[in-house]
Amino acid sequence: MxxxxxxxxxxxxxxxxxxxxxxxxxxxxxxxxxxxxxxxxxxxxxxxxxxxxxxxxxxxxxxxxxxxxxxxxxxxxxxxxxxxxxxxxxxxxxxxxxxxxxxxxxxxxxxxxxxxxxxxxxxxxxxxxxxxxxxxxxxxxxxxxxxxxxxxTCAGLTIYKAIKVAVEKKGILPGKGILAISGLGALGHLGTQMAKAMGYTTIGIDARPGPISLANEMKHKPDLTIDASKVNVEKAKEMINDLRPKGYFGWEGVDAIIMCADAVASQRYAINLLVPHGLMVIVAQPPTYTFEFRDFIFKDISVIASMHGxxxxxxxxxxxxxxxxxxxxxxxxxxxxxxxxxxxxxxxxxxxxxxxxxx
Ligand SMILES: [Zn+2]
Ligand SMILES: [Zn+2]
CATH class of the missing domain: 3.90.180.10 (Medium-chain alcohol dehydrogenases, catalytic domain)
Structure with a gap:
């Protein structure tokens, strides 16, 4: 050549x-x-x-x-x-x-x-x-x-690694536990497809109609998409509860959430949607994340970050x-x-x- x-x-x-x-x-x-x-x-x-x-x-x-x-x-x-x-x-x-x-x-x-x-x-x-x-x-x-x-090589690998981190640290198994991805842009729409293809119960969250419909157009679409601009956290928890297996005993909400969204409002929404003792995996890079001591001390959530693999x-x-x-x-x-x-x-x-x- x-x-x-x-x-x-x-x-x-x-x-x-x-x-x-x-x-x-x-x-x-x-x-x-x-x-x-x-x-x-x-x-x-x-x-x-x-x-x-x-x-x-x-x-x-x-x-x-x-x-x-x-x-x-x-x-x-x-x-x-x-x-x-x-x-x-x-x-x-x-x-x-x-x-x-x-x-x-x-x-x-x-x-x-x-x-x-x-x-x-x-x-x-x-x-x-x-x-x-x-x-x-x-x-x-x-x-x-x-x-x-x-x-x-970047978007795909980053979200793939974040999914692995989330399911391993939180003990999510196919059919057991719920994984959410907040932000359905380049990373998020790949992530919902990967998580579904790997067998996990998957929720996609965004506040924009375009990315939500994109995630739903894919062959592997999330079990549920939530438009955070229209659905409040309480309602979202009810919708998520319907995905739990019969006889489920536990908290309402998602067990782990991967943050691919930059919007400040998406952070509080995600924290409130997490079950007590839930896990947030940070991938997006907004200038700051805002947490309260209550989130950690009383609700006992964990926050970790993940980079490309x-x-x-x-x-x-x-x-x-x-x-x-x-x-x-x-x-x-x-x-x-x-x-x-x-x-x-x-x-x-x-x-x-x-x-x-x-x-
Ligand atoms: Zn990149
Ligand atoms: Zn070195």
């Missing part, structure tokens, strides 16, 4: 809302890196924060959600044989992870403070070619397109989505349509995920 010397890319510009189209040298992989011919790259909410300069204003190529074909390997990657030339893969944003710090050794490399994040600290994937770490790649089943794979969970997530027909609602744009892409996600009625696709 002949690789050109230069490539086109969308780089964070001076303007706080748009990218600049630039031509750059094609990077060369070293060590465990591999070079991808990008097939698709997702546009995440975090990318808009990078454009606005929230992460220090690095002028990097946007996107941290890559999928593509392996076209060159660094010397360690070649020896390692985790990925091969010509293979279709989904990659991850982290590079230059140390594998020696406390985070790497005691918890998970995803927390490595020395690792660099593509699309935030270093160049990302809105480019014809890009570097990823071959050790963090998932191989794509034949029936999964690049366009469907790219959103799984590692390469093992990425492969599980990709395989689950391919096997179960779990789909991301996508709208695609080409590199030349980068401005339209940036505008589209702010328009009324926007739903799902914007993905940049390459030839």
């Amino acid at each position: 002949s690789i050109p010397t230069t490539m086109r890319a969308a780089k964070v510009g001076v303007d706080k809302h748009y990218y600049d189209l630039v031509t750059l040298p094609v990077p060369q992989p070293k060590g465990y890196e591999c070079l991808l011919k990008i097939g698709a790259a997702g546009f995440c909410h975090t990318d808009t924060m990078v454009l606005e300069g929230v992460f220090g204003g690095n002028k990097v190529i946007g996107s941290h959600e890559p999928s593509g074909t392996v076209v060159a390997l660094g010397e360690d990657a070649e020896r390692d044989e985790r990925v091969k030339l010509g293979q279709r893969v989904a990659g991850m944003l982290k590079r230059d992870v140390c594998f020696e710090c406390s985070d790497c050794k005691l918890v998970d490399w995803i927390y490595c403070q020395k690792g660099l994040n593509s699309g935030l600290d270093i160049d990302g994937f809105f480019s014809e070619y890009a570097i990823v770490d071959s050790r963090f790649c998932a191989t794509l089943p034949d029936n999964m397109s690049f366009e469907q794979a790219a959103p799984l 590692n390469e093992i969970q990425l492969q599980e997530c990709v395989d689950l989505c391919a096997k179960e027909g779990i789909r991301t609602e996508t709208t695609t744009f080409t590199l030349d349509q980068h401005k339209e892409m940036c505008d589209a996600i702010h328009q009324d009625g926007w739903k799902g995920k914007a993905v940049m696709v390459f030839e």
Whole structure:
């Protein structure tokens, strides 16, 4: 496969809302890196924060959600044989992870403070070619397109991991216990499909009609969707109670709730909807979360946060989505349509995920 010397890319510009189209040298992989011919790259909410300069204003190529074909390997990657030339893969944003710090050794490399994040600290994937770490790649089943794979590397993986954390920590089993997802945007609509496909009783909550109907249009739709702008917590608890098995003895509400919503009002709604001793898993990144001591001391709720997963969970997530027909609602744009892409996600009625696709 002949690789050109230069490539086109969308780089964070001076303007706080748009990218600049630039031509750059094609990077060369070293060590465990591999070079991808990008097939698709997702546009995440975090990318808009990078454009606005929230992460220090690095002028990097946007996107941290890559999928593509392996076209060159660094010397360690070649020896390692985790990925091969010509293979279709989904990659991850982290590079230059140390594998020696406390985070790497005691918890998970995803927390490595020395690792660099593509699309935030270093160049990302809105480019014809890009570097990823071959050790963090998932191989794509034949029936999964690049366009469907790219959103799984961040949005999909993050919600997949959060579901695993919620069900494991709260002891939710298929048919036993109720899991809710608050916010049915890119993460949430993937999450309700995954949770249902895994067999859990699943509630989707949003206050906007678009995302609610999106979740209900999917093959794996939630057992119940709640429009928080119309249904108060007491009524919502009654609706949820109807999903409990006959003879259920316990509290009213949901056993665990995953927060994918930014809205402040969604936080209190979620806390009130939780059963006593319930679990909230934080995924969304609003500036603050507001809790009261009563929530913890008397109601005894637990709050934990969850970040995107590692390469093992990425492969599980990709395989689950391919096997179960779990789909991301996508709208695609080409590199030349980068401005339209940036505008589209702010328009009324926007739903799902914007993905940049390459030839
Ligand atoms: Zn992201
Ligand atoms: Zn480390």
